[in-house]
Amino acid sequence: MTITVAVAGATGKMGRLATRLIDEAEDLELHAGLDSSSSLDELAGADVVLDVTHPAASGAIVDAAIAAGAAVVVGTSGWSRERIAEVEVRLRESDSSRGILFVPNFSVGSVLGSAFAAFAARHFDSIEIVEAHHAGKVDSPSGTAVRTAELIAASRGEMGPVSAPHADQRARGQLVSGVPIHSLRMDGILADQRVVLGGAGETLQVVHTTIAASAYESGILLALRRASSAEGVTVGLDALLGLELPDAR
Ligand SMILES: NC(=O)C1=CN([C@@H]2O[C@H](COP(=O)(O)OP(=O)(O)OC[C@H]3O[C@@H](n4cnc5c(N)ncnc54)[C@H](OP(=O)(O)O)[C@@H]3O)[C@@H](O)[C@H]2O)C=CC1
Numbered sequence: 001m002t003i004t005v006a007v008a009g010a011t012g013k014m015g016r017l018a019t020r021l022i023d024e025a026e027d028l029e030l031h032a033g034l035d036s037s038s039s040l041d042e043l044a045g046a047d048v049v050l051d052v053t054h055p056a057a058s059g060a061i062v063d064a065a066i067a068a069g070a071a072v073v074v075g076t077s078g079w080s081r082e083r084i085a086e087v088e089v090r091l092r093e094s095d096s097s098r099g100i101l102f103v104p105n106f107s108v109g110s111v112l113g114s115a116f117a118a119f120a121a122r123h124f125d126s127i128e129i130v131e132a133h134h135a136g137k138v139d140s141p142s143g144t145a146v147r148t149a150e151l152i153a154a155s156r157g158e159m160g161p162v163s164a165p166h167a168d169q170r171a172r173g174q175l176v177s178g179v180p181i182h183s184l185r186m187d188g189i190l191a192d193q194r195v196v197l198g199g200a201g202e203t204l205q206v207v208h209t210t211i212a213a214s215a216y217e218s219g220i221l222l223a224l225r226r227a228s229s230a231e232g233v234t235v236g237l238d239a240l241l242g243l244e245l246p247d248a249r
């Protein structure tokens with residue numbers, strides 16, 4: 001069976017990558033490619049809408065896709081746990097029987113890095129995240145860092161928040177689920193995340209580096225293929241990879 005996909009953000013870096021993957025795959029077909037000047041009416045009739053646009057545009061695209069009865073894969077960053085919960089309510093109240101996958105990072109290595117950090121978080125009280133991206137990235141902290149912080153907090157559960165002293169000072173980063181995140185935006189980097197876990201006499205660092213956009217390919221294909229049969233809201237590629245992570249929602 002062929003899955004038809006509308007790509008929102010088709011002229012961007014991720015959208016061009018996804019369009020090529022769809023063109024190359026025998027079971028996927030491009031329904032429409034949208035850019036910032038397109039009408040969202042073009043989403044109608046697609047089995048799956050892939051959103052890789054801009055944080056400010058993503059909400060309206062998701063709502064339009066739900067209204068059109070399409071399944072949705074959201075790769076755009078900037079989605080907090082609270083905003084995802086609001087979408088979950090709208091999806092439940094809609095006529096759509098389709099699901100939505102929010103994928104903060106399509107890279108398998110990145111997902112594993114976040115999972116390892118969440119696993120280790122039960123054994124260290126000092127935990128901070130340093131993420132670095134290319135200078136063109138408009139949002140900070142990254143969606144991946146937000147998701148990692150949420151997973152760390154969920155993993156610690158009743159252990160309580162991490163130790164983040166002097167967190168009221170701006171240079172100490174932005175707290176997400178109590179975890180300080182420090183964001184670098186600069187030339188010479190595509191995407192990089194380092195979770196630093198400190199304990200008595202030792203540090204553990206979980207580092208993931210994306211050196212090329214090809215890191216996202218297998219995750220994009222997996223998400224597009226699984227989206228059409230998904231129900232409700234799913235967050236993270238980990239769920240599709242069979243990784244059992246703490247419920248951070
Ligand atoms: N989940 C993941 O693994 C990854 C997620 N990302 C995220 O994906 C998103 C896109 O990244 P990237 O491809 O690098 O970005 P680009 O800037 O290269 O592309 C952005 C795309 O979105 C479109 N767009 C911009 N503003 C709007 C708007 N208001 N309404 C509709 N479309 C709009 C642009 O259209 P136009 O050409 O007309 O301006 C363009 O097609 C970002 O949020 C990024 O953080 C990035 C990499 C990996």
Ligand SMILES: O=C(O)C1=N[C@H](C(=O)O)C[C@H](O)C1
Pocket residue numbers: 077078104105106133137141142143144145190191192
């Ligand atoms: O904008 C990017 O480039 C990326 N954005 C995502 C994020 O915010 O985490 C995923 C990846 O880090 C690349």
